[in-house]
Every structure is written in C-alpha cells, then in structure tokens.
Amino acid sequence: MVKARKKHVLVTAGPTREHLDPVRFLSNPSTGKMGYAVAEAALHTGCSVDLVSGPVGLSAPAGAVLHEVVSAAEMLLAAERLFDSCDCLIAVAAVSDWRPAYPSGHKVKKGAGAQTLDLVPNQDILATLAARKREGQVVVGFCAETEDLETNARAKLAAKNLDWIAGNLVGGTARGFQSDQNELLVLDSSGQRAILGPGAKSELAAALVRLIGLRS
DSSP states (O other): OOOOOOOEEEEEESBOOEEEETTEEEOOOOOSHHHHHHHHHHHHTTOEEEEEEOSOSOOOOTTOEEEEOOSHHHHHHHHHHHHTTOSEEEEOOBOOSEEESSOOSSOOOOOSSOOOOOEEEOOOHHHHHHTTOOTTOEEEEEEEESSOHHHHHHHHHHHTTOSEEEEEEOSTTOSSTTOSEEEEEEEETTSOEEEEEEEEHHHHHHHHHHHTTOOO
16 A cells, blocks of 8 residues: 655744844744744644744754744745645744845944934745645645734735635734734635634644644
C-alpha cells in the first residue's frame, strides 16, 4: 500500500520590523504566540511545517523548519519561496503595512526640531500569495482589528481571495497581542461562521486547524 504524502503547511508568525536607522524601527506588539501555537497544532495533525517568523522571544515547535526574518520584504521573499510547495498557508504574522521611505544607515541624532517621517506601503504578503494559489491549495488569513471586527474580516476575506479568515480584537482590554489568551471569529468563503474561545491560544490553534479540515 502506498503511504499518503504528508500535507505541508506554511505558517507566518510574529511582527515585522521596519528600520528607520540601525537602532530604531516601526513595529507592533505581536509576540508570535498565536502563530507558533498554530504551527505546533499543525504538527500535531501529522503535517510538516515551515514557520516563517519575525523577531520573537520564542523557540520554534519541535519538528517545524524555522525561517527567521525581520522586515516585511524579507518575510515576503521567504514566504514566496515556500508557498508553491505548501498545501495550506496560515498567515498569522502581524506585518507592518508601511516602511520608512528613507531609512538611514547611521543612527539619526536627536535634534532640537520636530522630525517628519515619510512612509511607503509594504507589499501585501497575504494578498500577493493568495492571488497565485493553485486549485486545492488553502489560504487562511488573520486580521487584528480595534473595531467592526466582522465587517472588516468579511471585507478582507473577499478582497484578498482567501478561503478562511480568523479575526480578533486588539487594543484596550481585548485579548490578542501580548497575551496567552485569545478569542477568534472565523469565517470562510462559503459563509461558514464560528467563534473560537475565549481560551488559551494553544487551544484555539488546535480548534482552528480542525475547523479548516487540516489533516495529514
């Protein structure tokens, strides 16, 4: 009997950093805990996992192949290289939307006057990859919102050509960033809707991979 091929999952996790100079950068409070939990949950189903991670203070789950990056451009390059061979992309990373237009190669000294920062948009990693997905390939996105979670999640699900999207509220007292707990609203392109949690990110990650039908 021919042994079935393991499904291969690509997970992005953590924040990105966009350097203004060698010692300052734009970023966000993502710890990577949700993305790392998703990678571990996928491994537990018997899948093989590539984990593309921004800077975090976590150890990669045993068995995952870790690809460390810093900026959004580096994350895009790594994810593009791995995307065609994966069966499922789960994009959990909190990617910076903008980067400095003119980063300095040296530390910018403090001056007496105000500073103006020019920003340019980063390429949308999730939309870029989803636009080239093949038949049978599944793309799952994450979104973090401070308001109108379901409206914004549904808009992103359609606009980015996703199969699934998992959204959570952040800011204020909401779970999400810098927490071991989370609560997810999960939508799919056929109209399915589910609430996962509140609960530990490890528990939500396991529930999510079951919901999207991830099996080895």
